[in-house]
Amino acid sequence: MNDKKEMIIDVVNKLPSFPSSVVKIMNMNDEDANPRVIIDLIRLDPVLTLRILKLVNSAFFGLRHKITNIQQAYMLLGLENTRSLLLGIAAMGCLPDFELLGNINQNEFLNHSIATGVLAKLLSEKKKEKVYKSEILFTSGLLHDFGKIPLAFIDNDTYRMIIIESNKKGVSLIELENDYFGITHTQVGLLLAEKWNLPVEIKAAMGNHHLLSNEYSPDQSIECYDLTYYIHIANTICKKQKIGESGNSVFTDISDQSLEWFNVNTSELDEMLDNLKEELVSVDFFWK
Numbered sequence: 001m002n003d004k005k006e007m008i009i010d011v012v013n014k015l016p017s018f019p020s021s022v023v024k025i026m027n028m029n030d031e032d033a034n035p036r037v038i039i040d041l042i043r044l045d046p047v048l049t050l051r052i053l054k055l056v057n058s059a060f061f062g063l064r065h066k067i068t069n070i071q072q073a074y075m076l077l078g079l080e081n082t083r084s085l086l087l088g089i090a091a092m093g094c095l096p097d098f099e100l101l102g103n104i105n106q107n108e109f110l111n112h113s114i115a116t117g118v119l120a121k122l123l124s125e126k127k128k129e130k131v132y133k134s135e136i137l138f139t140s141g142l143l144h145d146f147g148k149i150p151l152a153f154i155d156n157d158t159y160r161m162i163i164i165e166s167n168k169k170g171v172s173l174i175e176l177e178n179d180y181f182g183i184t185h186t187q188v189g190l191l192l193a194e195k196w197n198l199p200v201e202i203k204a205a206m207g208n209h210h211l212l213s214n215e216y217s218p219d220q221s222i223e224c225y226d227l228t229y230y231i232h233i234a235n236t237i238c239k240k241q242k243i244g245e246s247g248n249s250v251f252t253d254i255s256d257q258s259l260e261w262f263n264v265n266t267s268e269l270d271e272m273l274d275n276l277k278e279e280l281v282s283v284d285f286f287w288k
């Protein structure tokens with residue numbers, strides 16, 4: 001086995017599990033999700049508490065008054081948003097911290113990830129199909145490229161080099177990941193999803209989001225759910241509109257198969273995007 005591949009798998013295996021408070025909240029049925037219980041569980045974890053407060057007080061929410069405790073934050077966010085944010089914050093907290101992913105700074109990468117999540121959620125509202133809860137859509141978008149983090153952690157110089165090569169030569173980044181690391185960010189994404197026991201649809205979106213753009217994709221054995229279409233479309237739009245940075249800017253066309261599934265043509269989609277732009281602009285401030 002490629003040495004780097006072995007090291008990456010080892011990194012994933014040794015990652016911490018999600019905090020037990022997050023697991024408990026994620027496993028609650030909507031009926032059982034008593035705000036008081038949730039607030040108490042979050043309060044027990046000072047790191048989670050701090051991160052949530054930082055987030056709700058960020059410019060993204062544009063609040064006039066500072067939120068100083070979890071109870072106020074929960075009232076503002078509601079159950080679904082609190083759950084989405086908890087999962088995202090837990091994933092961030094478990095992965096190695098990084099300043100650069102290849103040549104991309106952390107904020108730019110997170111902007112791409114969050115914008116994909118927000119857009120996936122907005123697209124599902126436009127499609128008027130409530131198949132997925134907004135927390136599932138947001139979280140899948142947020143996590144879809146997190147498989148890149150262990151690759152860059154093991155060898156950031158090589159990751160920087162393949163991002164540059166991919167853009168220069170117009171070659172898919174995922175193919176170069178396979179050549180140089182022996183494993184791709186979608187395959188690592190699958191390992192992360194397994195490690196954290198994420199729902200099967202999120203796992204499939206992490207593993208299949210490049211499959212639909214006819215890029216090199218080694219993960220065709222996993223079932224493709226509708227959620228993967230949302231993530232593919234949202235991811236491609238974010239790359240095309242240059243919202244944040246993910247490293248692979250080569251494939252920026254939404255696949256015909258996905259447009260057909262979404263039941264729009266490209267001009268209808270452009271019109272829709274104009275309306276969404278305002279909402280997406282605020283994403284830039286989300287994690288700062």
Ligand SMILES: [Fe+2]
Pocket residue numbers: 144145185209210
């Ligand atoms: Fe990706």
Ligand SMILES: [Fe+2]
Pocket residue numbers: 112116144145235246
């Ligand atoms: Fe992406």
